[in-house]
Amino acid sequence: MTTSYNGRLTSLSHGGGCGCKIAPGVLSDILKAAPMRNLPAALLAGSDNNEDAAVYQINENQAIVATTDFFMPIVDDPFEFGRIAATNAISDIYAMGAQPLFALALLGMPMQILPLEVIRQVTSGGGSVCNDAGIMIAGGHSIDTVEPIYGLVAIGVVDPKKLKRNNGARAGDSIILSKPLGIGILSAALKQEVLSEEGYQEMIALTTKLNKPGVALSQLDGVHALTDVTGFGLAGHLLEIARGSHLKAQVNWHAIPVIQEAVEHVKADIFTGASTRNWADYGNEIELASDIALWQQNVLTDPQTSGGLLISYAPEQEAEVLAILNADGFNSAQKIGQFVSGKGLSVD
DSSP, X not given: OOSSOOSOGGGGOSSOGGGGSOOHHHHHHHHHTSOOOSOOTTEEEOSGGGOSSEEEEEETTEEEEEEEEEEOOSSSOHHHHHHHHHHHXXXXXXXXXXXXXXXEEEEEEOTTTSOHHHHHHHHXXXXXXXXXXXXXXXXXXEEEOSSOEEEEEEEEEEOGGGOOOSSOOOTTOEEEEXXXXXXXXXXXXXXXXXXXXXXXXXXXXXXXXXXXXXXXXXTOTTEEEEEEOOTTHHHHHHXXXXXXXXXXXXXXXXXXXXXXXXXXXXXXXXXXXHHHHHHXXXXXXXXXXXXOOHHHHHHHTOOOTTOOEEEEEOGGGHHHHHHHHHHTTOTTOEEEEEEESSSEEEEO
16 A cells, blocks of 8 residues: 555555455454344344345335445546445445435545545546436535545435345245356456456446346345345355345356456456455355365455345246346346255355
């Protein structure tokens, strides 16, 4: 990490994107120190089971959905950093099946290091994504920090009867992943200056694609659980659904969509430290087939910044789920496994 600006935002931070997240086990210990008590019945979702957002019911047909997400730069281009951070924050609204309403900006910048024009580009990038989502940035808060930080508080609304949580999976459900894995690996390659221009453009395209299908998916009764894949990796977020639903997730490695260039880099031992921390936290809950190599393990735990939706649904609704995803350009969406009785995660 440097103390002067050389045109590379990533040089000003010790981590980037959702790879900045505190490891899941450590986060759990922190939250235990301040348990939530005397919760009102109107609070439909809180910090239990690491839900994507808090949900508070205000009447029979409406509940407010609130979330916040922010991180340090995953790319050097300030406009694209703003776009990625905003897309990632709004994703948690879509992951609850909710419609976003508005956002508040969270901005922390090293004011003595970064030119004002660079900071303006970050906020402009975030604003452009909010415009794409059909919402406005209605306010926010800014501070002078050591490392650059940007993100949003996102507010949405959902019919409580259509709310999708990460603990509603049922035995026999199929699992679809809507975006390919490998974003964390590409970000590590970018930091090491070995990411190709094609890989960079794919990274930008994936991390700035809004998870809008979450709204339409919430209307399907056969969609039982929904979340997005972010800093804890595919394995971590599958385990969250499995734990909350008291089930076991079974995944077919060969069905998982993975960015091809990410495979090349991870095979060359280029991946994030967050991947290793993730495995240390929850690897004891995972059964890997004997032919699963270490690089594949690192893909399963790779932190995804603005990753895809993870959908648990009744098999008979597969055509409808895929039609919704494909209509919005999620052409890499694949069925990757199913939920069965038991606990944990197995990968064959």
